[in-house]
Amino acid sequence: MALIEVKGLAKVFQVDGQMVEALAGIDLAIEEGEIFGVIGLSGAGKSTFIRCLNRLETPSSGTVLVGGRDLSTLAREELRGFRRNMGMIFQSFNLLSSRTVAGNVAFSLEVAGKGRAAAKARVAELLEMVGLSDKAGAYPAQLSGGQKQRVGIARALALSPKILLCDEATSSLDPQTTSSILALIGDLKSRLGLTVVLITHEMKVITEICDRVAVLESGRLVETGRVIDVFSSPGHPTSKKFVESVHPSFDQLLRGSFRPKGRLVRIFYVGETVTEPLVYTLVKRFDVEPNILQAHLDVISNQTSGTLLIDLAGQSGAIDAALGFIRTSNVSFEVLN
Amino acid sequence: MILNSTQLAMLKVSSLQSLYMVSVSSLLTSLFGIPLGIMVVITRNGHILENKFLYRVLGFIINATRSIPFPIFIVFVIPLTRLVVGTAIGPTAVIVPLTLAAIVFMARLTETSLLEVPSGIIEAAQSIGASRWQIVWHVLLPEARPGLIMSVTITVITLISYSAMAGAVGGGGLGDLAIRYGYQRYQTDIMWVTVILLLLLVQGIQILGDRLVKKYSRR
Ligand SMILES: Nc1ncnc2c1ncn2[C@@H]1O[C@H](COP(=O)(O)OP(=O)(O)OP(=O)(O)O)[C@@H](O)[C@H]1O
Ligand SMILES: [Mg+2]
Numbered sequence: 319m320a321l322i323e324v325k326g327l328a329k330v331f332q333v334d335g336q337m338v339e340a341l342a343g344i345d346l347a348i349e350e351g352e353i354f355g356v357i358g359l360s361g362a363g364k365s366t367f368i369r370c371l372n373r374l375e376t377p378s379s380g381t382v383l384v385g386g387r388d389l390s391t392l393a394r395e396e397l398r399g400f401r402r403n404m405g406m407i408f409q410s411f412n413l414l415s416s417r418t419v420a421g422n423v424a425f426s427l428e429v430a431g432k433g434r435a436a437a438k439a440r441v442a443e444l445l446e447m448v449g450l451s452d453k454a455g456a457y458p459a460q461l462s463g464g465q466k467q468r469v470g471i472a473r474a475l476a477l478s479p480k481i482l483l484c485d486e487a488t489s490s491l492d493p494q495t496t497s498s499i500l501a502l503i504g505d506l507k508s509r510l511g512l513t514v515v516l517i518t519h520e521m522k523v524i525t526e527i528c529d530r531v532a533v534l535e536s537g538r539l540v541e542t543g544r545v546i547d548v549f550s551s552p553g554h555p556t557s558k559k560f561v562e563s564v565h566p567s568f569d570q571l572l573r574g575s576f577r578p579k580g581r582l583v584r585i586f587y588v589g590e591t592v593t594e595p596l597v598y599t600l601v602k603r604f605d606v607e608p609n610i611l612q613a614h615l616d617v618i619s620n621q622t623s624g625t626l627l628i629d630l631a632g633q634s635g636a637i638d639a640a641l642g643f644i645r646t647s648n649v650s651f652e653v654l655n
Numbered sequence: 656m657i658l659n660s661t662q663l664a665m666l667k668v669s670s671l672q673s674l675y676m677v678s679v680s681s682l683l684t685s686l687f688g689i690p691l692g693i694m695v696v697i698t699r700n701g702h703i704l705e706n707k708f709l710y711r712v713l714g715f716i717i718n719a720t721r722s723i724p725f726p727i728f729i730v731f732v733i734p735l736t737r738l739v740v741g742t743a744i745g746p747t748a749v750i751v752p753l754t755l756a757a758i759v760f761m762a763r764l765t766e767t768s769l770l771e772v773p774s775g776i777i778e779a780a781q782s783i784g785a786s787r788w789q790i791v792w793h794v795l796l797p798e799a800r801p802g803l804i805m806s807v808t809i810t811v812i813t814l815i816s817y818s819a820m821a822g823a824v825g826g827g828g829l830g831d832l833a834i835r836y837g838y839q840r841y842q843t844d845i846m847w848v849t850v851i852l853l854l855l856l857v858q859g860i861q862i863l864g865d866r867l868v869k870k871y872s873r874r
Contacts, residue, residue, distance in 0.1 A: 372782055374782060398785075398786060401784040405783070406783075415873045425783070425793065426783045428793070429783055429785045457873045459873055474782075474783070477783065
């Protein structure tokens, strides 16, 4: 059974008598040990969704099962205990400005009633884990964004939760810091056996660490699948837009002065096939001139993948034969014109 | 020296009376005003103890009390003062209206300070399973500490000026002295000395407050 099961989850907000449907029937299952990403534009309902998972938000209808327990059946006290199984980090870090780094991490332990001596050792261990041992006595105002998020992570993981919820945890960080925080999350996930739910509006974040992704639009899931599948063949216009945010789309390329000589073919390779010399074979075996317009190598969910855009020129018979060959090889492809 | 020994003795008694009124009412005001401010904040819509009814009732009481001018308020609460202190005249009696008026003032200032604590920090505390009490004690109050210190400072200074006003209606203290001798009997030197003493007191408290705010500001 999935660790987190969401069924028919809906949330309607009342704003000045107006109904705002933030979530409109979400069905989703998140497996233990995976990094599950939810991507969507601003206002899509991402925060509302993730807040329903630890019941910071009360759903209007639908159920959320975590480890088989229906969150709506928990009384206030039970819910408090339950939340300790789920750490959460935030876009704005939300650290206590009046406490030092160590004090912020210790807060989680104090809340759970841990003794001072035990807490002290645990705080040191946690700060070591996120690489902030030398900042124990600093106040949040003296830290960089990346360091603040590391404190957030240490605080979230202090009570050894099984699940880590990340609400746009890297959205206010620069690309390099984003990568280092994502790497830390990925590393902690494997070391501690966490299940991570991560929401973002950046496809790069999804491709960098997620195993599966759900695309959220106006409170509805428009696509759910393995990141590599959604990346290679997005099944919804919104998903496609997100994929294109990583690499410029071909439509965008065509907006320039470029005009193709033959057929525009986009080829997507995964894993082993990356090392096959496909273009070389095309030239050797068929009478075609593949012109490479764009090539990318990406690492998606720890798998190497490549995207190749070629302009395949030549006699139409030769082109058809070449396309036939591509079809039989172990790649996915798409003819764009 | 411009003041004779009788005047000096009067000044001493009046100063001590003022200090007594201001310190006792400051203490009582903080003791009740801050919790009242906390209640107003946490019973708000979407806050940790959301309660529309209580929020409205508290808001009404605070506004109603604040809308009465202080000299009238003193007279208005005389029955209560008699009940609590046994008399309506003298420094101890004055503490009752002083405290009541300042509590609601303090509550509003507390409210403003606490509302400045970002809601995200409260959510972060909820996400690790903090109780409502823990959120008030470990999140709201420490995070709002500089603002609260400033609120107490402003309240104490207001109490000094209120206590001088109260003096005029039989409360004793420096205000009483200034009016009776400085104004009614034309002893302007006494007036000057009381004004200077009050000024020093207010300045001293402001400086102390500012220092504490600086010490606890971490943002
Ligand atoms: N507490 C609330 N009261 C009223 N409306 C809300 C509330 N929270 C969210 N909404 C509305 O619900 C919708 C979804 O909001 P949500 O914050 O979940 O979006 P999001 O995908 O997280 O956006 P962003 O990327 O900007 O954070 C929006 O239309 C928003 O205005
Ligand atoms: Mg959001």
